[in-house]
Amino acid sequence: xxxxxxxxxxxxxxxxxxxxxxxxxxxxxxxxxxxxxxxxxxxxxxxxxxxxxxxxxxxxxxxxxxxxxxxxxxxxxxxxxxxxxxxxxxxxxxxxxxxxxxxxxxxxxxxxxxxxxxxxxxxxxxxxxxxxxxxxxxxxxxxxxxxxxxxxxxxxxxxxxxxxxxxxxxxxxxxxxxxxxxxxxxxxxxxxxxxxxxxxxxxxxxxxxxxxxxxxxxxxxxxxxxxxxxxxxxxxxxxxxxxxxxxxxxxxxxxxxxxxxxx
Amino acid sequence: xxxxxxxxxxxxxxxxxxxxxxxxxxxxxxxxxxxxxxxxxxxxxxxxxxxxxxxxxxxxxxxxxxxxxxxxxxxxxxxxxxxxxxxxxxxxxxxxxxxxxxxxxxxxxxxxxxxxxxxxxxxxxxxxxxxxxxxxxxxxxxxxxxxxxxxxxxxxxxxxxxxxxxxxxxxxxxxxxxxxxxxxxxxxxxxxxxxxxxxxxxxxxxxxxxxxxxxxxxxxxxxxxxxxxxxxxxxxxxxxxxxxxxxxxxxx
Ligand SMILES: Nc1ncnc2c1ncn2[C@@H]1O[C@H](COP(=O)(O)OP(=O)(O)OP(=O)(O)O)[C@@H](O)[C@H]1O
Ligand SMILES: Nc1ncnc2c1ncn2[C@@H]1O[C@H](COP(=O)(O)OP(=O)(O)OP(=O)(O)O)[C@@H](O)[C@H]1O
Ligand SMILES: [Mg+2]
Ligand SMILES: [Mg+2]
Numbered sequence: 001x002x003x004x005x006x007x008x009x010x011x012x013x014x015x016x017x018x019x020x021x022x023x024x025x026x027x028x029x030x031x032x033x034x035x036x037x038x039x040x041x042x043x044x045x046x047x048x049x050x051x052x053x054x055x056x057x058x059x060x061x062x063x064x065x066x067x068x069x070x071x072x073x074x075x076x077x078x079x080x081x082x083x084x085x086x087x088x089x090x091x092x093x094x095x096x097x098x099x100x101x102x103x104x105x106x107x108x109x110x111x112x113x114x115x116x117x118x119x120x121x122x123x124x125x126x127x128x129x130x131x132x133x134x135x136x137x138x139x140x141x142x143x144x145x146x147x148x149x150x151x152x153x154x155x156x157x158x159x160x161x162x163x164x165x166x167x168x169x170x171x172x173x174x175x176x177x178x179x180x181x182x183x184x185x186x187x188x189x190x191x192x193x194x195x196x197x198x199x200x201x202x203x204x205x206x207x208x209x210x211x212x213x214x215x216x217x218x219x220x221x222x223x224x225x226x227x228x229x230x231x232x233x234x235x236x237x238x239x240x241x242x243x244x245x246x247x248x249x250x251x252x253x254x255x256x257x258x259x260x261x262x263x
Numbered sequence: 264x265x266x267x268x269x270x271x272x273x274x275x276x277x278x279x280x281x282x283x284x285x286x287x288x289x290x291x292x293x294x295x296x297x298x299x300x301x302x303x304x305x306x307x308x309x310x311x312x313x314x315x316x317x318x319x320x321x322x323x324x325x326x327x328x329x330x331x332x333x334x335x336x337x338x339x340x341x342x343x344x345x346x347x348x349x350x351x352x353x354x355x356x357x358x359x360x361x362x363x364x365x366x367x368x369x370x371x372x373x374x375x376x377x378x379x380x381x382x383x384x385x386x387x388x389x390x391x392x393x394x395x396x397x398x399x400x401x402x403x404x405x406x407x408x409x410x411x412x413x414x415x416x417x418x419x420x421x422x423x424x425x426x427x428x429x430x431x432x433x434x435x436x437x438x439x440x441x442x443x444x445x446x447x448x449x450x451x452x453x454x455x456x457x458x459x460x461x462x463x464x465x466x467x468x469x470x471x472x473x474x475x476x477x478x479x480x481x482x483x484x485x486x487x488x489x490x491x492x493x494x495x496x497x498x499x500x501x502x503x504x505x506x507x508x509x510x511x512x513x514x515x
Contacts, residue, residue, distance in 0.1 A: 041441070042410030042411060042414075042436065042437050042441050046408075096436070097409055100355075146288070150286070154286065156317055156318045156321075157431075180436065187510045188506060188509045189316070213438035213439065254438065254439060259468040261467075261468050261495065263495065263496050
């Protein structure tokens with residue numbers, strides 16, 4: 001069963017002299033429970049594509065064309081109120097830059113609980129807190145109680161990133177958009193987080209759009225991969241095939257540039 | 264910051280640095296020690312890597328060295344008048360109301376480059392050197408991608424030829440091709456001008472190729488430090504071993 005279908009997505013900005021096209025005719029589908037990798041050059045349009053799918057593009061100053069069908073609805077056209085029903089519930093996002101996504105004046109606990117507040121009003125305060133703490137622990141934060149009471153600036157970069165992951169997962173989404181979710185994590189914590197994502201994918205059938213510039217990570221987590229450059233998809237297919245025998249120039253460069261360690 | 268003229272070859276000398284934070288939780292004060300009696304030295308012209316667990320205190324150490332975070336005890340000296348920092352979180356480090364042109368021109372104005380043409384040329388050259396295009400000049404930080412913002416921060420930090428660059432995960436948002444370009448630029452500058460870099464990263468592969476020496480931080484202490492080849496070939500500390508194994512660099 002298809003959960004997401006993106007057709008000819010094109011995004012243009014109009015806030016400067018010349019219109020700038022940042023995403024051009026991007027099309028792909030995702031099945032329920034699929035993990036799809038999205039890699040590509042810095043500035044190639046990965047995050048914008050992700051924001052469009054999540055219904056989070058500003059509607060001013062830019063034009064988005066094409067279709068993004070999620071759960072039978074076109075995310076580019078449905079009213080704000082309907083988007084809010086889906087965001088943080090059926091669909092959630094781990095943002096590339098946690099500091100901009102988190103509210104600097106609100107304690108972490110409240111922020112992790114927020115999706116529950118909005119979408120699961122039946123829960124009691126204690127139940128909500130228990131869930132939030134449970135998730136903070138699941139993302140390998142050693143002292144969940146301290147983190148729960150902290151403000152974002154009191155945490156390290158990688159801790160904030162894990163808070164983002166917890167707040168994206170707390171409401172059991174069907175589609176998780178993870179935009180560079182482990183860039184601030186050391187390898188051991190990263191390995192745990194990847195395991196956690198794969199476990200959720202297996203058990204709860206969460207579909208994951210996994211954006212990353214780390215090819216070895218994408219290889220581990222996703223069966224299929226899309227490579228973007230300059231706003232367009234330049235290559236897609238089974239992750240193994242794409243990386244083992246890249247066809248496009250950019251993919252070749254990407255594979256060749258992986259740093260090696262030789263003693 | 265003291266001026267230490269007797270040992271000009273040392274860029275940073277830190278002795279017994281301790282940092283802790285006090286927070287209020289449920290009305291009670293709770294103290295949380297982040298750096299514990301840290302001592303180390305960094306030579307001039309050296310690239311010193313700093314890796315370790317998330318939350319182990321790497322950014323806190325960086326900010327302490329730049330005087331942004333206060334230390335409770337210990338002392339340190341830095342042998343450079345205006346060390347620069349690339350912050351881990353590019354977006355909060357950039358003024359959202361200003362254009363990229365303004366952000367990059369500002370350090371030049373401060374250092375007294377009077378000629379407008381000359382400033383603009385330098386700004387454009389620095390953009391190119393980190394793989395960005397001139398079209399970004401009139402944009403604001405929010406109109407850039409994550410990796411583009413990160414490169415703006417690097418370009419801004421390098422604008423006035425600092426003697427010491429403290430770079431906190433400076434290439435974490437870049438794909439490997441751009442990463443290689445930026446690291447090559449830093450290495451070239453180091454060789455040309457002999458400047459020093461404290462390079463914070465969790466990417467142990469990149470670190471191997473880029474750094475002269477590395478320090479591994481765990482729970483606010485230095486678990487291990489040494490020349491990069493030696494430490495990777497023959498790690499002594501169990502946490503260092505675990506890191507290298509998790510990164511697939513060593514077999515367990
Ligand atoms: N408001 C805007 N106005 C004009 N161009 C924009 C705006 N926002 C983003 N862009 C441009 O759109 C392109 C795609 O940006 P996007 O954030 O999707 O890149 P990305 O693939 O996620 O890159 P990275 O890996 O660096 O995060 C970039 O070139 C960026 O400069
Ligand atoms: N202003 C602050 N107030 C209270 N605690 C803080 C503050 N700044 C940092 N900390 C705490 O200090 C510890 C170390 O944080 P730091 O940012 O130095 O870690 P890090 O090694 O850079 O981690 P990462 O790899 O995740 O970026 C964390 O437990 C963090 O919560
Ligand atoms: Mg991005
Ligand atoms: Mg940090």
